[in-house]
Amino acid sequence: MIQLSWAGGARFAMRVGFPLGILALCLSLMADRLAEMSIAQITAQMAHVSANQWTAALALTAVSLWAAGRYDVIAHRHLQTGISRSHAARSGTIAICLAQTLGFGVFTGALARWRMLPDLSFAGAMALSAFVTLSFMIGLLVVGAAVMLILPAPGWTLFPALAVMAGLPLLAYLFFTVKLPKVFGKSLRFPSLRASGAILLWTLVDVSAAAAALFVLMPDAISFGVAVFFPAYLLALAAALLSGTPGGVGPFELTLLSILPQAASTDVLCAIVMFRVIYYAVPALLAMLAMTRPFGSGSRDETDLSAPDFSSLKRAEYGLIRQNGGFWHVTQNAALAIWPTRQTHTALCDPITNDPARALVEHAREATAYNKIAVLYKCTSHIALCARKLGWSVLHIADEAVLTPSEFDLDRPSCRSLRRKLRSATKAGIVVRTPHVMPWEEMARIDREWQVARGPARGGTMGRFCPDYLSRQYVVIASQGDQLLAYASFHTSDHQWCLDVMRCLPDAPDGTMHTLVNHAITAARARDIAQISLAATPACLDPENAFFRRLARWVVSKSGGPGLRQFKSSFGPVWVPLYMASPTAAGLTLSAADIAYSVTHPETLKPSNGSHPHNQDENYEFVLSAHS
Structure with a gap:
């Protein structure tokens, strides 16, 4: 027991000591430049910042933190927590405001999310925090690599950036095909490609707005433009995140000063101080105030809507969901037989409804809640025509x-x-x-x-x-x-x-x-x-x-x-045409590929338990097999 205590204490000391050691090292390397700064200089430079600059920096900070809150929306959908979009986004923004300032991001963010969302367990909050942190790091890696290749950047970044971009197809393939093992009895899965694309988008918005917020605070006398500054900012941000120091203090400043050409270090450091007030300190204070009033418990719709009886259905093929991991999605307006694949939320055959247009709109909304693409698969011409009128892409895939x-x-x-x-x-x-x-x-x-x-x-x-x-x-x-x-x-x-x-x-x-x-x-x-x-x-x-x-x-x-x-x-x-439909042409193409992969690589059948049918991914109109 004593050995375990010592081991735990050593690990804790490493977690705390490593960031503090990095901070001390960075401060020592910048000692000469810090010695040139004084409160008077910072105050004087702040006085030269115009109201327009302050307003722009505040607005850009708001945009950056708003975009950062979108990570949580994606994470809640991926983990299917049932938390509303608004609560997910606001709690995510609050968590990020605190975590980026206090350090220990995963744990600090988890505590904030747990506090703000009463319906969420601490384990769920940790899972969310880990998902957001990891997805942002991967998003930053991809966005950073693209920026290094497009904008002027240090020469040493070329080959790492090329390696990251070359590895993107492999990463997409892994997300498309690989099934993760279970951990503690729970199935893990990669984010869908739709979710991954959204993460990249929000990462780009987040870091671009944050970089712009710092750039507008720079003095007019600086000799570099935004094209030079943005790559330097991303490299400094990466160094700050990897260091684990609170707010990235030390590595961020040291990296930025070492990359920016012919920059007056005092002016840049003064701008960073103002940026830290606007982007870190003020949001953290507001987040702490917000945490005094956590969200109420979410109201859930307890209406019991029974799934259709298979024996009463006009189309017997709905029975497929008994074996392909499918389920009935039942609302007040429609019932849809859903077959979930890695990338799609596929409705098999026609929706059972008197209002097809409304059913399709609800299906698209439900697919978004799963971070997936809405698909109609093997629907009849009547539903295909309705989908086309809604602007969906439609494809004649089979004849029955x-x-x-x-x-x-x-x-x-x-x-x-x-x-x-x-x-x-x-x-x-x-x-x-x-x-x-x-x-x-x-x-x-x-x-x-x-x-x-x-x-x-x-x-x-x-x-x-x-x-x-x-x-x-x-x-x-x-x-x-x-x-x-x-x-x-x-x-x-x-x-x-x-x-x-x-x-x-x-x-x-x-x-x-x-x-x-x-x-x-x-x-x-x-x-x-x-x-x-x-x-x-x-x-x-x-x-x-x-x-x-x-x-x-x-x-x-x-x-x-x-x-x-x-x-x-x-x-x-009689040969009856059947169709596939999705809200966009790109979504239709990706869905077809995903369905084809799910068909040709179905999950292994599990031993029979004598009571329930097996679940597996399946379909066959897109199957490229060698048998009938």
Whole structure:
């Protein structure tokens, strides 16, 4: 116990002693310049600062601290604290005003946030403070590197700046793809690219305004312009942050004086003193006053809005959220089946609502609350048209094969190839049935052999084998004698069935899968199901354009090949166009890439717990796979 106490005391001494040692070293290096300063000189220089300069410095300080408060808005959304935007921003500004002045930024900021937000635990406040600190440091690194390359900067900064900018694509790739491990049982995740972009924006606004606040306080006699001053300021700020000294005192001044060319050190130091009063001391005093009156406990809407009953839905494919980590987002105006990916807040199919425009606006607002991009995925033409009227970017991504069981007739000319496939299966002795007790072990074996032959299973509307998941569906199996050969599953509702998982042995007789689907159509007709969906296949974005025709053929070849569309076409379906929509073209492009990655890199299935379906990321219209 004594050893632990000594160890703890040593660590505390290091935390406190290191910044103080840096401060002492910097002050000793600046001793000659500090000796030239006097209270009278500072007072005289302050007298020469015009009212316009003071006003500009105060206004720029306000802009900088306002922008700094935006970090907390992003952090609260990332951590999903439920704190309102206004309280997040104001508490963040207060915390930063204190932390930048008192030092020990993460801990000081956490105490301020904990004090101001009664709904927040101290652990939550520490997480917020750490997120804000780390994100600002990374943002400053990127902004600083760009500034060093664009504006006149010390020569030694060139290669580090180039290295940072060259590493940005890798950093974006990590944020886009890498899943962080759990810590203390909690899942960690990188900020979305949307959140990362916002952090860079607010970092640029923050440090630009702060630098300008100091620059306007400089005397007219200085020989350098803002283009020279801004890089020097950013380097001085970085030195101050790394030192950990209260307010960065010492390293900031020493770095700035060593970089600025032909600068009168006394004039610059006097300007820094005035800057510290305006940017550090006054905001810190105001923040301490604000902390005497913390915010009240947030009022939360306790209205219980029930999620829709799957059996009552017109579109059975909503059942996907049972396996892809999705959930229902229900408001007074709409219910949306949400599939969250790393970058998107994706609403699957159409919103269930009588007011689509309002539902889309609410969806976009909800996506912002998650720092993600709002997306509609596989929506119908009616909703796509509504989205386009709102200014959203819309893309025709897929065509869905739809049948009406009551009107399905094998004698139609369009079913000629289907009849041939069914006869082949009958001659091979294929028997199709829906057992009361599913042969899960045999089905799992077929799934393993299918993946060996065709490659790892993708996620999405194609589904993945999982007893808990399939037990909520209509499942039909095909056998030859005592051997199980194949099976197919369908999402179900009282209105529609939708084809989901299809698996068969590599050597299954020709027509086996056709027989499974035909059996399901007959069963649906017997139950008065109005519609069967054979799911969707990729669409050509522009059939008139040769490039898009080639692209469509390539995507089809990578997502099951033309055989998948031929398989569905053999049933003579009606092909219904489906669309993807997002508020911006850039968001639509990023979302498409994110969905494609989530499809081709689904999360590992966890062992069944016997009660709940597995969660994983999935989809398939954008899947670039080698199997159907």
